[in-house]
Amino acid sequence: MxxxxxxxxxxxxxxxxxxxxxxxxxxxxxxxxxxxxxxxxxxxxxxxxxxxxxxxxxxxxxxxxxxxxxxxxxxxxxxxxxxxxxxxxxxxxxxxxxxxxVDGVKIPQKERTYLSEIEIKQLLMAIDHPLIRLIVETMYRTGLRISECLDLTIENVDLENGVIHVVAGKGNKDRLVPISSTLLPLLKQYVTRERADTPSPLFFATKKTGKVSPVYVNHHLGKAAKALGWKKHVSAHILRHSFASQLVKKNVNLVKIQKLLGHSSLKVTSVYTHSNIEELDEAVNQL
CATH class of the missing domain: 1.10.150.130 (Tyrosine recombinase, N-terminal domain)
Structure with missing residues (x-):
């Protein structure tokens, strides 16, 4: 054959x-x-x-x-x-x-890049596009992959019950992600006052195309990072890393983080248990 x-x-x-x-x-x-x-x-x-x-x-x-x-x-x-x-x-x-x-390819293990809470606030303020700013905040506060976020439909976002239904995420798996009390009013305001008048079923939509592309989101992220003078590479996926990393720092159980991220195993989630040098210094000084 x-x-x-x-x-x-x-x-x-x-x-x-x-x-x-x-x-x-x-x-x-x-x-x-x-x-x-x-x-x-x-x-x-x-x-x-x-x-x-x-x-x-x-x-x-x-x-x-x-x-x-x-x-x-x-x-x-x-x-x-x-x-x-x-x-x-x-x-x-x-x-x-x-x-x-054939032997598999060894992948060097390295620390995941993520943004602190202060950096997230700075990044959001530096984004001059209101819709992109909301998309970025949504990804940060839900841990959604960019494809999952941009594929959301009006029906997927249950603002009454404060839940996002991710349909056919990675691995073709569905999952429910709660909407935080910080994000919920922003999404409600967007739907009632700011969303473009379009027949598009997508939740995040522009009047011209009825959708938003990942390239467009990453363009604005790169533009904002440049305006802030940051040298680190900032893309949509760093928001997911930041979501997970901040939850780990706040001692949220890894199993709960795994469910929110839609990971198939805890091994994948555990890469977010990194620590910076300040945290390690504080740890050794406990002795």
Whole structure:
């Protein structure tokens, strides 16, 4: 079976299994890139049964040396290949899962960048676009991913009961996120007085397009950070890190943070238990 045909069948399987659109798009992009690499390497379309462990090893090396992909990106690509070849083996397209002979990509563990409460206030004041300012505050006070936030519909945001219903988040999972007493009045005011007159079902919408793009949000975040003279990279995802980090600092139970973030395991959530040098200094001086 041609590799690209197997890929399409694998993606159809993911769709039938109700995996999220983001997951299916990501897997498709990774596998088509691998197909392009093998086609160029062997000057012809590859077949699933002909692919070897060395092909995968060389591909990961090519991603590192030629494309300069970061470890996290290469690790994601490898995870995609593992998932594909596991499925191929179960369906007897191959006699063995060649990906099992390849070592995974080690990702250096480093501290997550996050903003303090003071920095969040400074950032919000520096954003000169009212709708983007509200979106940023919403992400910070809920921990929503930018895609989850911008995909919210009017029906997803229950202002009467103070709850946001995240539909088909990462991993195609739904979850409920309470709206804080600080954020709730801001969202109510937005809906009653400020939201654009548009037929768009999206909660955060502009009059012109009926939606807001992640690129537009990140543009304004970068613009605000530059105006503040910050050297750190500020993107939408740093707001999610900041949400989790501030809850950890306030001694909120990790299991509760895990549920709010929609993480599949505590291991993922535990990366937010970092401490800065001032906190560590205060700790040792307790002795």
């Amino acid at each position: 041609r590799f690209i045909v197997a890929v399409e069948q694998f993606l159809s399987h993911l769709s039938a299994a109700e995996r999220s659109k983001q997951t299916i798009l990501g897997y498709g992009k990774d596998l088509r890139m691998f197909n392009h690499y093998l086609t160029e390497r062997y000057n012809g379309e590859p077949y699933v049964g002909d692919i070897t462990a060395n092909d995968i090893k060389d591909y990961l090396l090519w991603l590192k040396d030629v494309r300069n992909n970061a470890p996290a990106s290469r690790s994601r690509q490898f995870h995609t290949l593992r998932s594909f070849f596991s499925y191929a083996y179960k369906n007897e397209w191959v006699q063995r899962d060649v990906s099992l002979s």
